[in-house]
Amino acid sequence: MSSSQPNPFLLAADNSPQLLPLLRENTSLASAQDEHGYSLMHAAASYNHLDLLRALVNELHVNVDLKDEDGETALFVAETMDCAKVLVEELHADISIRGDEGKTAREKIEEEGEFPEVAVYLRIKELEGSNPQVNGVNGTPELNGIHPPPPLPDGISVNLGTMDPEEDAGEVVDPEFRRRIEELAQREDFQGEEGQRQLRELITEAIRGEMGQQRDVRRRTD
Known part of the structure; x- marks a missing residue:
């Protein structure tokens, strides 16, 4: 040069x-x-x-x-x-x-720990790639025998039927997100369709930035 x-x-x-x-x-x-x-x-x-x-x-x-x-x-x-x-x-x-x-x-x-929404997004892509225990019957996918809830909006497709909230979500989000996901995991119907639907909604909120919106995101200045 x-x-x-x-x-x-x-x-x-x-x-x-x-x-x-x-x-x-x-x-x-x-x-x-x-x-x-x-x-x-x-x-x-x-x-x-x-x-x-x-x-x-x-x-x-x-x-x-x-x-x-x-x-x-x-x-x-x-x-x-x-x-x-x-x-x-x-x-x-x-x-x-x-x-x-x-x-x-x-x-x-x-x-x-500075950009949790990026980590959450990448974790979801990892889960999509692993595609755990997906079986098809007449073209309809099932997760552990449970029909999955409707797809996430904006073209996001996630397979979370067997997701363990602590192992799979990881330490990637703010305390409020972690509190809510742990609370959800304690429910008896967590592995059922309703529990998994609420889990998807929770992760979608994190991706869209609807939780922790007041978090001060550092911008690169160097």
């Missing part, structure tokens, strides 16, 4: 309109990484520049799972559920990748 050429990482942080023309002129820059493996994918995810993420992967053919020196992909630095959804559902990021610490993106975000 010549000294007269703009720094693409700074342009990415600012979501500068200069960046994409620069990358189109020199496509090798799109996959460039600094001495720590930090890439434009990581920058775009960290700063929630979703259109830039789409352009990098779809137009400039950057690997959505490009790793930094810690073996972590852009998904590890996603700070909003919208960013995680773009990475996973549109760009097909691999949620099972583990960094050098042995943690997935969900596990690391969950451990740091």
Whole structure:
């Protein structure tokens, strides 16, 4: 990179309109990484520049799972559920990748505790992928012999028929969410259709940000 050429990482942080023309002129820059493996994918995810993420992967053919020196992909630095959804559902990021610490993106975000809605979303995608004990009878799916409740709104599909609230939800949400999910788990009908319906509603609330709305979400300033 010549000294007269703009720094693409700074342009990415600012979501500068200069960046994409620069990358189109020199496509090798799109996959460039600094001495720590930090890439434009990581920058775009960290700063929630979703259109830039789409352009990098779809137009400039950057690997959505490009790793930094810690073996972590852009998904590890996603700070909003919208960013995680773009990475996973549109760009097909691999949620099972583990960094050098042995943690997935969900596990690391969950451990740091700053963006619980992202961790909840990724946990749900893990559950969807595992698709536990789903059987079909005449095309109708069942969970442990129980017909599942109607699908979640906005195109979200989750299989939670055998979900253990403490193991599967994890330490990813605010205390009010945890209190409510533990309270629900104590009900005798928790594994029944009504209990599972209420569990879905509870997780949907967390995803939409209807709980803990007063939580102060830190925005990246560096």
